[in-house]
Amino acid sequence: MQHDLTLTGHGVRLVPLAPEHAPGLAAFVDDRVWAGMSSPLPVGVAGWEAEVEQARRSPGRIALAVLDAGTGEVRGSTSFYDLDLRVGRVEVGHTFYAPRWWGGATNPACKHLMLRHAFEEWGCVRVALRADTRNTRSVGAITRLGAVPEGVLRSHRLAPDGSRGDTAYFSVLADEWPAVRDGLLARLGGADR
Structure with missing residues (x-):
C-alpha cells in the first residue's frame, strides 16, 4: 500500500519501504535473519526488489524501512498491517533487522515509535x-516489549519448506x-527523543 508515514526517534527513522532499500536489505538478509517468515528468502537485489514491490502492493500493509537516523544505513524493515481504525486495531510485524542490531536499541526504538503512533495518533x-513459536528470538523480543501473551494458534503457519508451525500471539x-x-x-x- 502506498503511504507517506515517517516516524523518527531514538536513533532510527522509519520511512516508506521503497526500491532503493532493496540493496541494503539484500546485503544482510540470510536464512538466520529470515527464520520464521512464511515466504521464501528473497535472493539478491532483484529478489529484494520484488519483495519490496510485493510489500508495497499488499492491501492494508504499511511497509517501512528501518534506517539509521544519522547515516541512513538500512537496519531492517517492519510493517503495520491488518489496520482497522473502525474497530481500533492493528498488527505490527514482518519485522527483521541486520544481526548487528539484534539485542540493542533498534527493536525497542521501532516498537516505541509504532506503538505510540498506533495508540496516540x-x-x-x-x-x-505474532511470531512463529520456533523463532524463539522473536518470541523473546516481543515478550521483552511488555506485550501480553494471548495464546498459540496451532498449525497456523506454513513455512517455505512446507513444514507447519504454530503462531504465538501477543497484544498491547x-x-x-x-x-x-x-x-x-x-x-x-529515558525520555522520548
Whole structure:
C-alpha cells in the first residue's frame, strides 16, 4: 500500500519501504535473519526488489524501512498491517533487522515509535504482534516489549519448506500502553527523543 508515514526517534527513522532499500536489505538478509517468515528468502537485489514491490502492493500493509537516523544505513524493515481504525486495531510485524542490531536499541526504538503512533495518533485500542513459536528470538523480543501473551494458534503457519508451525500471539491494549511505553523508554535510556 502506498503511504507517506515517517516516524523518527531514538536513533532510527522509519520511512516508506521503497526500491532503493532493496540493496541494503539484500546485503544482510540470510536464512538466520529470515527464520520464521512464511515466504521464501528473497535472493539478491532483484529478489529484494520484488519483495519490496510485493510489500508495497499488499492491501492494508504499511511497509517501512528501518534506517539509521544519522547515516541512513538500512537496519531492517517492519510493517503495520491488518489496520482497522473502525474497530481500533492493528498488527505490527514482518519485522527483521541486520544481526548487528539484534539485542540493542533498534527493536525497542521501532516498537516505541509504532506503538505510540498506533495508540496516540490512530486511537487504536489494540495492537497485536505474532511470531512463529520456533523463532524463539522473536518470541523473546516481543515478550521483552511488555506485550501480553494471548495464546498459540496451532498449525497456523506454513513455512517455505512446507513444514507447519504454530503462531504465538501477543497484544498491547490501550490501557496497558502507558506501562509498556515507560518500559520501552527505560530500555532506551529515558525520555522520548
